[in-house]
Amino acid sequence: MNRDAHEHNARVREQFRIQAPTFTDTGFAASNLDWILEQLGPRPGEQALDVACGAGHLGRALAPHVGHVNALDLTPEMLVHGDRLARDAGLGNVCFAVGDATALPWLDAQFDLVVCRLTLHQVADPAAVVREMVRVTRPDGRIGITDIVLVPGSADTDTEVDAGIVERNTHLERLRDPSHGRTLHPAGIRRMLADAGATVASTSTRETRLDLEDWMARSDTPATAREEIRRQLDSELAGGPATGLRPGHDADGRTLTHLWATVVATPGPVPAA
Ligand SMILES: C[S@@+](CC[C@H](N)C(=O)[O-])C[C@H]1O[C@@H](n2cnc3c(N)ncnc32)[C@H](O)[C@@H]1O
Numbered sequence: 001m002n003r004d005a006h007e008h009n010a011r012v013r014e015q016f017r018i019q020a021p022t023f024t025d026t027g028f029a030a031s032n033l034d035w036i037l038e039q040l041g042p043r044p045g046e047q048a049l050d051v052a053c054g055a056g057h058l059g060r061a062l063a064p065h066v067g068h069v070n071a072l073d074l075t076p077e078m079l080v081h082g083d084r085l086a087r088d089a090g091l092g093n094v095c096f097a098v099g100d101a102t103a104l105p106w107l108d109a110q111f112d113l114v115v116c117r118l119t120l121h122q123v124a125d126p127a128a129v130v131r132e133m134v135r136v137t138r139p140d141g142r143i144g145i146t147d148i149v150l151v152p153g154s155a156d157t158d159t160e161v162d163a164g165i166v167e168r169n170t171h172l173e174r175l176r177d178p179s180h181g182r183t184l185h186p187a188g189i190r191r192m193l194a195d196a197g198a199t200v201a202s203t204s205t206r207e208t209r210l211d212l213e214d215w216m217a218r219s220d221t222p223a224t225a226r227e228e229i230r231r232q233l234d235s236e237l238a239g240g241p242a243t244g245l246r247p248g249h250d251a252d253g254r255t256l257t258h259l260w261a262t263v264v265a266t267p268g269p270v271p272a273a
Helices: 003-022 031-038 056-064 077-089 124-136 161-177 186-195 213-218 224-238
Strands: 047-051 069-073 094-098 111-117 136-147 199-211 246-250 253-266
Touching: 031 056, 031 111, 031 136, 031 199, 031 253, 047 056, 047 094, 047 124, 056 094, 056 111, 069 077, 077 094, 111 124, 124 136, 124 186, 136 186, 136 199, 136 224, 161 224, 186 199, 186 213, 186 253, 199 213, 199 246, 213 224, 213 253, 224 253
Parallel strands: 047 069, 047 111, 069 094, 111 136
Antiparallel strands: 136 253, 199 253, 246 253
């Protein structure tokens, strides 16, 4: 691992040590699980893997529908939290392990269903994570990637995304959470899957509105950074440059809206007719 990736992973561990207690089974972390399961179609007896599982929200949601779930993450505090929640729920088929998503400790073609939620935007090398997910999926298995994404443009190619939005979005996301990597475009996720040899079967998206103050509190964002984020979102609301965070207001105060995408793929090329 190169020095940049090593330093990035240290920032990730520090950030998610702080965030671990906020990954509860109510509120933000439990969002959109039913929608993701609909896209994945888990089957009885399947061997599943939740990559960068955090507190295992997706792996634990899959557990009643499959045979067994392995769940791996870089941050021990997230895993301890997830393991406790799995035990409290009486789930006996979820196994948590510390590890790096860019070097999965499993053989080729070992799993029927390999998933990853809300993490590609977080890692130093998302393409390496996608390659590893494809590698450990059986030829007849499925890969499911869910992440926050930038809103697709009309041509839906990642090269058409306005560089200014990417820059402003990265700046604000990193002010909030210094371990944020870069928010992708749905076409960027599809391209990484294709580059890893997979075939994309479907893409589905869902709007997810968040309370701005809660979003910043969960990552323990410093006061000066919170002030700068509020300032830039207010500027966007007043007609200033777009940040990709789509600010708004509701009865409780300022909001932002993330777009979530779930991309489902099979690990090889399209079978010949
Ligand atoms: C935003 S959280 C999402 C957690 C979980 N997937 C979920 O949907 O609730 C991002 C997670 O990615 C993990 N992570 C980041 N980089 C990683 C890497 N290279 N290998 C394994 N886990 C990683 C962090 O520790 C953190 O738990």
